[in-house]
Amino acid sequence: MPENKTTKPMSHVLVVSADAGWRDEVVAGINAAAQKLDNPFDLLAVPAADAGAAVAAVRADGDVQIVLIDHGDHAPAARSGKGAARHQDVAAMAQEIIALRPELSLYVTLEDDENKLLLEQLASNVVHGYFYRGEHDFAGWARILAAEIAEKSATPFYDELKNYVRMAKDSWHTPGHAGGDSYKGSPWVGDFYDFAGENLLRADLSVSVEMLDSLLHPTGVIVQAQRLAAQAFGARKTYFATNGTSTANKVIFQTLLAPGDKMLLDRNCHKSVHHGVILSGAQPVYLDSSVNRKYGLFGPVPRATVLAAIEQHPDARVLILTSCTYDGLRYDLKPIIEAAHAAGIKVIVDEAWYGHARFHPELRPTALESGADYCTQSTHKVLSAFSQASMIHVNDPLFDEHLFRENFNMHASTSPQYNLIASLDVARKQAVMEGYRLLDRSLKYAQELREKINATGVFRALELADLLPEELANDGIRLDPTKITIDITASGFSSDELREELFERFNIQVEKSTHNTLTLLLTVGTTRSKVSRLFDALLRLAKERRPERTSARMPELPHFTRLACLPRDAFYEYGERIPLLDEQGQPNAALAGRVCCDQITPYPPGIPVLVPGQVITPEIIAFLTRIMRMQKSIEMHGLATHDGEPCLRVLAPGELEAMASRTVL
Template sequence: MTPVSRVLIVSNDARWQASVLAGLNAAAAKLHNPLGLCFASVACSRDALAQVAHDGELQFVLLDKGLKEQGQTQPVVELANQLSALRPELSLYILLQDDDEKVLMETLASHAVDGYFYRDEQDFHGWFRILAAELAEKSATPFYDRLKLYVSMAKDSWHTPGHSGGDSFKNSPWVGDFYDFVGEEMLRADLSVSVPMLDSLLHPTGVIADAQTLAAKAFGARKTYFATNGTSTSNKVIFQTLLAPGDKLLLDRNCHKSVHHGVILSGALPVYLDSSVNRHYGIFGPVPKAVIFDAIAANPDARALILTSCTYDGLRYDLPPIVAAAHAAGIKVVVDEAWYGHARFHHALRPTALESGADYVTQSTHKVLSAFSQASMIHVNDPAFDEHLFRENFNMHASTSPQYNLIASLDVARKQAVTEGFRLLDRALKLAQELRQKINATGAFRVLELDDLLPDSVRDDGVRLDPTKLTVDISQAGYSADELQRALFERFNIQFEKSTFNTITLLLTVGTTRSKVSRLFDALLRLAKEQRPPRRLGRMPEIPGFTRLACLPRDAFYETGERLPLFDDEGRANPELSGRVCCDQIVPYPPGIPVLVPGQVIDDGIIAYLARLLKTQKRIEMHGLDEEGGEYRVRVLRAAELAALPGQAGAAARE
């Protein structure tokens, strides 16, 4: 299938424009054109902006420097900057009259301009070849292409992995079905570092380095690194790069558990910021701006601030003022953008964290773009970036036997994002709006809007909602979340993303189709027509506030401690835990927010909360508790261990 790659010519010199349009289309018809280059034109800035905002097949814009617009002295400069802000993945060329105009453009809009042609040369074959070459470079997949080439060479494998290109599965009466299920090409592409022509993820100098360079350009980063063990590990790598033991870190208590693990591994001293909470729906939102600004002011010695944007439910910070405040205090900003890696490629979703000035950004490319599970990216814009130190920490966590199919999927996902990401995301956004209307029309289900989701404490913080994440209120449908999940899965073959006690979350991505939307709507409509009476939905107990740290999380985690039961012999919450210092991270899932972190002092409210959860919320997974023989136990520091710990936090706890 040949793609369509449209080039838009913007000029109000009608005769010249017609000549250029005819010449370039003639070149496209005559010359080799595997990427489907074709040409169209508009006569003014307004029409150009309208086309760019809606045409998902557009790849280039050619601007006539002689463009005239009423009331504007430099209309091309203004338009170039507007187009760059609207669609940064597009390539922009200026058609000049002379070199003096080039100097002006370089001065006023060099960041937006990819190249120049001279207006009166009209070398249409030459222009076409240059555009075709740039598009070929932009859409190249260096690693994926080399991987395909190697597989096609059909080399005999005398190296790892042990299945030897799938030969151990083939024709086996026991596991031969796995060969058929996975496919020959996937197994042949499962290779190892024994193949030098495929480069090394731990020390890339060839096709992996090339693929990462293309990704950095696509996502607007100085440097980009591929990670094959998820954003969880990516967060830990950044922490260990930025933080030495004892360094202070500001972080959202609602961060992903990998962030809290990174605190332990780095030996950092965390300052936890309580996130906002929508108690009606059991949804955690951003940390209020005032809390962040106060924390920055109160901790001028902090090395880094990490925030999650957007959240699992699609709530995203107004990042630019937060980043500016942190940078003014000399604090690096890290943003976990695991759920927002698609935002660069549609203006309705921007600005991204990188565009807002963040120094480090982690993205789960597999969550919302087309990479395989575990495939993630680390983007770096820190002007003081220590690449050697980063590489040492990256290699500490990365496997020496990375899965090359994951690397290839990152390469391909980046190509798709820059060539057709806008078109696919535009479709997803339109389908999201359509699905909102259809779900609301059922009468039993309702999609929550930003105003419904926002906790009161962040209503004036400029928080925005990612429209591709739909949170649906099910409280009038007569189903519990568990019952609805079973009904959709067993009766209608539908699996949704997550749930709370009275909501479900639906995720729309570049892979969402109208057929899927139709099937989901039909399922919800059928369930609504059953007209079950609304039921009282029990809500989860309110998570207690953070108490205090008695010591560094790392110090508590690496002590042996002792394990005390959560319940006493009478089945009540064990009062002996009160005042003790926890050694582990204890996380009820959902919602996945730590109730306790290593080094945190346990109080009566926390004990009661954990006990109530375990007794009343049977579907909750409780990560971090020791369970043996049906008894739950909490690992806490012994008094002698706490007394022996260094640092002010430990001393304060002993007083």
């Protein structure tokens, strides 16, 4: 099976020492030794004279994989007053480098074991290994450093999957296409074999292949791959999920919450979070999100609202927040998490759109670095995993792995797609080995693209101040620069028209839109050519500007009302369907005061207007009616139909009362 031709990786070892003679000798010695090794990672030592130069090099050179810090130039200094200061200097340098790029490996040279004991006290959590300064065993050093890179860049599951495909075993097991053989030669579906590719089909295998481990009960290569992912993302434990972050959220909910347990959640959570509330039987306390009414964007929950909810509900077991939002707004999480922990509340952060943040200092701190107990990430959204491939990261010191596994297996398929698991393994490797360089490039493209968009004189890239609802002004909210929201108002195009023009004429597909914005997503896969083509398209469309349309705003989302019962209980009732509109085509007053059985969600943005168990008000009925009339491009998830008419499923008379008397046998 031929391998794809790729550029050979580069791996720089940054040697930091104020002793120029020693530094030059080490650099030359490691490089000479590396030339004699197999050296598949192109190991190359490069010099830095001091901490400032080292930090600058780490910022500028995305190929730096290891930093070797010289502890000192002679033993007596380590035993004098200067020695103690030198320990502090080395520890401070190590901490600064790791704070900048936590994926790097750090090695330190020592004079003696006394040095090691002192440094262990100061920086044991960031130093990966030590060399004795006077040994000058550069061949040995080079082998150890090469082994470090090999370990970091290993893809245990992907490698084993490739090995199995190379074995060319006959398939007498599932799946039925038998490695793609059912497609080959078919006059009807033979083209799918060429479209999908031989390796992808050969790697679509059954759980019968023991050497590829079991996602439901891993003991081999999947365990190894997940352990490497945990190290990369800063977690105690990491689990691969092949059903997306939607399932990951539900698994955590069912692990932490028993029926009736109270939880706090921002109302602008992804609908999977609200589904998790139903499945877990939890008692939710919904927190209204902030709203940018000019652009129809929903932001984080104001910090004061979250802190007040924590104070008012000390019996809550869980708080879940979404950071960053679809539009790139991210919480200042640390003070919120500290307040929750002080009240004994576990914190889950849905980082579906922020899985790349660990690998560039401009995007950190991550949720885990801010103290979150659980974090879910859609590794496929902004890193290089396949769609549906996600990760669950755990830092909860009281984590019950058995209970988690039981809930995980309840949701996971017993026939997981091995290509998805392999893509998670590969995405983690890429993030660790070149994520900083790729993200640095994406951030530069983002800044350049903002300038180019503004230069059209018609389209405008919105900044944090434009996106931030007024009530968040002092909350420390930051913007992920890789998500660009464009104000299209001055173009005279509607968002639907502009999306169609971009797609049909310029072969460009954007992420999402509101009535007057388009959203672009830059990732590790963004290229210079794509940036140029997008700018060219917007420049041409700017020249075709139309008369500016009458300003329209998205109808204001009504505030949350109240729950008449647990969402789970309302959802599982039969209910009855009542039309949204009356016979005159007006908002149906018969719905006022009734209890909704379903989650009603305009998409985009995907924030529920109603959740199961919520009492319906006239304001909510009017909002839904207006949305359906004014925003034709918005899908309304959760509406039932009866005789072709949109309806709400609500509790039937007597069902709410019956809940109170119901007993479980």
